[in-house]
Amino acid sequence: MSAPRPPPDRSCPPWVLCNPLRRWRAPPSKILAGCGPGPGETVADVGSGPGTFLPELVRRVGPTGSVVAVEIDPRAVARAREELRGDPLVDRIRWIPGSASEMRGIPDASVDFVLAYGLLCCLVDKDGAVDSIYRILRPGGRALFNFHCLDPPIGQRSRALRMSTGRWERLRARHPWEPAAKATGRWIRTECLRKPSGEPAPPPNRPDDRTVPP
Secondary structure (H helix, E strand, O other): OOOOOOOOOOOOOHHHHOOHHHHHHOOHHHHOOOOOOOOOOEEEEEOOOOOOOHHHHHHHHOOOOEEEEEEOOHHHHHHHHHHOOOOHHHHHEEEEEOOOOOOOOOOOOOEEEEEEEOOHHHOOOHHHHHHHHHHHEEEEEEEEEEEEOOOOOOHHHHHHHOOOHHHHHHHHOOOOOEEOOOOEOOOEEEEEEEOOOOOOOOOOOOOOOOOOOO
């Protein structure tokens, strides 16, 4: 008998993520104020959804920076492209479809800043997502994590998706992160972490690096 299949990841409908009240309470400029990217940096918006943060990220990195949007839900990608239609910024975004737990389209140590806003509480393979985020960061690169801890542990799927303080501590302990800013929130946690600057860079041209053209 084959092993039972794991429960699926959760995808929020784009209209929920684009809710004006949600954007008013947590505007991208405010979320990125304490730990955002700077001019010329390479950014990965992991679980970019309908593109809420993309315009702010592109403006922050400027004409010499770059932004990669990683999203598994084609509905969210379509909504993001629609929201950005006619905006010249859209031409500076590289879209990578797929799960945050893999991201094989992004080479090792190639990103300065990762945004993982509301990501972890939607994934079953949280270990894989944290490992992938750490992998793609350059030494000294930062990752901004945001997640809520309100899901009740009811049923197999909810147990797999649920975040808690203890679970986050175990995820964070998988790698030697350094704090980059003061963590905030208890029920909705925001934490900015840095990959140590002394972390050795991987050798160039690894055979398993698979990049996606712009």
